[in-house]
Amino acid sequence: MKTQFPIFNICNLSQSNQEDIIISRFASYLEKHQNLILSHKHSFYHLVLFTEGAGSHAIDFQSFLVKPYQLYFMVPGQVHSWSFEGKVDGYVVNFSTQFFQSLLLKTDYLEQFPFFSGSGEDSVVDLPDNLQPIVLDLFEKLVYESEALQRLSQDMVRVLLLQLFILIGRLNFENPTHQATAFNYTLVRKYQKLVEKNYTSLKLPKEYAELLFITPSHLNTLCNEMLGLSAGEVIRDRIMLEAKRLLTNLALTISEVADQLNFADNSYFTKFFKKSCRRPRQIN
Template sequence: MKTTVLDIDQFKSSSLLNDFYVNTFSEHFKTNKRLIFTPHSHNFYLCVLFTQGTGVHEIDFNSYNINPGKIFFLTPGQTHFWKFDSQPDGFIFFHSKEFYDMHYLAHKLRTFPFYYSYQNPPLLDLPQNDPEVNSKFQNLYREYIDSKSFRELKIVNIINDIYITLARMYTADVDIANYSHPNYLKILEQFEQHIERYYDKQKLPKYYADKLNITTKHLNRIAKETVNKTTSQLISERVILEAKRLIVHSNSSLFSIAETLGFTDYAYFSRYFKTNTAMTPLEFRKRYVKE
């Protein structure tokens, strides 16, 4: 079973804006059940606010409870699916990186804490039916369906307003005075981009430190200060995440998966996987498929 990668065009009609989509969650849920109930990923950024409903949202093998007041953020490439115990509602919007960057050349999506690192939790808990946040999502939806003049510019400004409001709430407990140096965050972003590109071939911190023109010790200091993990942890977590995706969502043999991830010795891959998950690849496949 291969994970489906969904595109914005699968959710919109020709009358809607390019690279952008917004809907009430109840309507989105009703229209797209066949797409969203099985594990899938996207090629766009997604934000959803729940005002009703309960259930579980699984994102890259981590499970999160769904309840009113919960907001989820997803970046391109993350695998997820929904399981609902009661009828959900709220608002959902998503957009491409290009849609946002076209309007904010000097401001990147990864500036927002829920997007800047995959290490940050992909959710935010708000008081149930928070009036300020609900109003902003309602305004976004209303602007989307009204088709007034300057519609696209207005929509981008509302999105940015939502992101800023949510980022302030997301970091409400963070002491800004002790917040990581901006340059550290930039290096972390570059480090994660290199991991994303080379994790199947390079698993040693020194390789990435060399790519960033810094020492291994300094790179480790940056990782510890920004996300409180070692460089080795960040690399192995990305390898294990991809291993889990392939083990569960592909029909490839475990030996083939090991080779795909750069392990020439299956026994070593199995030990590596068990060290990080407390299960062998075969045990993980049996457990997950059974569930």
Template sequence: MDIRTKNKIESSLEIKVEPFRSGIRKTNPHKHHKYMEIVYLSQGEGAHTIDYDTYQIDQPILFFIQKDQMHHWNLQSDPKGYVIIMKKGFLDNSKDKQLIDLIGELSHYPSLSVKETSTINQLFDLLTKEVKLSGKYQHDIVEGLLKTLFSKLLNHSSPKVENQSTYNATFIQFKELLEGGDQVINSVNHYAELMHTTPQNLNSIVKNATGISASVFIGEYIIKEAKRMLLYTNMTASEIAFHLNFKDSSHFTRYFKRKVEVTPVQFRNS
């Protein structure tokens, strides 16, 4: 069984902001391959699962779903809120480092409990209108509104951002390479060569952004991918091992057990 992929944005668009669709109750596990999704709910009860973590919806609440993350909804009441869909191309066309840093900080928190809503609701409402307009300075207007919105969310949400991570374009490029390849390569040298930098420099950038080394970051991503495949597909251990670039299934099983303390089969059946 392949993981279901949904696409909710036209190919010609780089960003989309719209009200959260009313009437949604339950969705099947799926992912979005071409974009990240930021969901703000001011109404609604139930649960939202991202990868293998389930969050109870205690609104107002914000969810950050990264590209290729699995997620699904299980709602018990009519939701109300907004959705931002953002492709990599939107950020590639941005010259505003602060906006990229703010998105990086937000992406560190899959779920945020929002404390102040009046201004945030107004900003979302403005964005739904402005992203549909065209003009010489329209991209700047949208970026300005996004910066204000994301700054407000980080200032008036829990957990509070105290030790702020510094996300930059190089780190985002590294994540894109790691997440976008046909196979995951468990090698800092490999990604450093693709980015025309040294392993030491890449390690410094990743550590500054996340607090962990590049090799640990890659290892954590490999385990996340393995868990997704075990939970949401019928792929065998051999197939998962191939996708994650292990030499065989026994090597994958040993690696997984060392990191998770259970075998892949035990994790899938738990």
């Protein structure tokens, strides 16, 4: 029995020692890497478009039904697994965190897109009918550029991917749940990034509000409006996610998990875990 999730980097999966980008049709990709249907992590961004197939896909312990013309966006570190029914096909793009750095001066450019937030609800996008042929054409061009290996092919891949991200990003901001000022959206993203970095040491919204130079009340209002969660729930959900990830490692005791998450003792951690499991989630 495995004691932890395997972690894959692009070199693990590349047939040509490629370090920064892999583009493939999904059926052939899955045939080469059948073990990827089991729970695992990536050290890279992972993008999948399904054109055929059914079943389910679990991202950080949240399950989604697989269906044609559905896009999945995953960020480094997320745990996911597949459970397919019948034949599946589509496209897959894996790219490293460094892939766009040679083209973009703004190193955090991708973080403006909700589907790269690491949130399950934002990570899965059902393409509307009018966008399906456009997105399909972009993926066909990505496959062509990856196979043709012409001069500046990687830059063309970068441009095509950015075109895709902007196109899908517009969908997110047309959605009423994401209609907010650019400033407010930036604040919430900064809060999520701070939580990601400090969730084991800073566990109160007021501590993050101080870092953002806003009041705890304003931070809570922004989170409720944009995420459908209170500021405190954002912190607790991140701690809970890491707890689930750690508890799947059979080599760790509950006390060791509690210690890694900076709980005073394992009884307090156990109470937190049980309470969080019972707490109903609000779905926008």
